[in-house]
Amino acid sequence: MEQLKKDIKAYSKGGILVIIYIVVADLLLGKMCPMVLLTGFPCPACGLTRAGLYVMCFRFEDAWRMNPVIFPIGAFLIYFFLCRYVFQRPVSGWRWMLWMILIMLLVVYMVRMGNYLELLSISLEGEKEGLFPHIIGTPFSYFKRNLLYKFYRLVRCFM
Numbered sequence: 001m002e003q004l005k006k007d008i009k010a011y012s013k014g015g016i017l018v019i020i021y022i023v024v025a026d027l028l029l030g031k032m033c034p035m036v037l038l039t040g041f042p043c044p045a046c047g048l049t050r051a052g053l054y055v056m057c058f059r060f061e062d063a064w065r066m067n068p069v070i071f072p073i074g075a076f077l078i079y080f081f082l083c084r085y086v087f088q089r090p091v092s093g094w095r096w097m098l099w100m101i102l103i104m105l106l107v108v109y110m111v112r113m114g115n116y117l118e119l120l121s122i123s124l125e126g127e128k129e130g131l132f133p134h135i136i137g138t139p140f141s142y143f144k145r146n147l148l149y150k151f152y153r154l155v156r157c158f159m
Helices: 002-029 035-037 048-056 060-066 072-086 094-124 145-156
Strands: none
Touching: 002 072, 002 145, 035 145, 048 060, 048 072, 072 094
């Protein structure tokens, strides 16, 4: 437990800053993801917060729907916690595991965005349902009040 106390003390300022950002961004802008706020498009980690909350409530199917990479992330966090705080030994292979999680996030993101864009093009052609109706809406939806869109509209006013 001594290592846990040291880690909390070492990283508490960063954690507080992250919490402040999340609260302020969510209250003022309605979203907390920097990529969504900037571009309006979901990021590769889209849905992970909700997926984590669903896992904590034992709603695994809903967690999978939000972002299936929550399960490898959870396994990594358990492994990290056990190594560092229970067995008090170095966490071996953590960089490799994080790279694998990042690759999984990107693969899931590309598949979902491909499906989303395919469904969007199908729905624009007049069909009511596409091949992947389950991906419309949460967690993959376009945020129209993004900063790039606002900037685009501002520039158009002067042209």
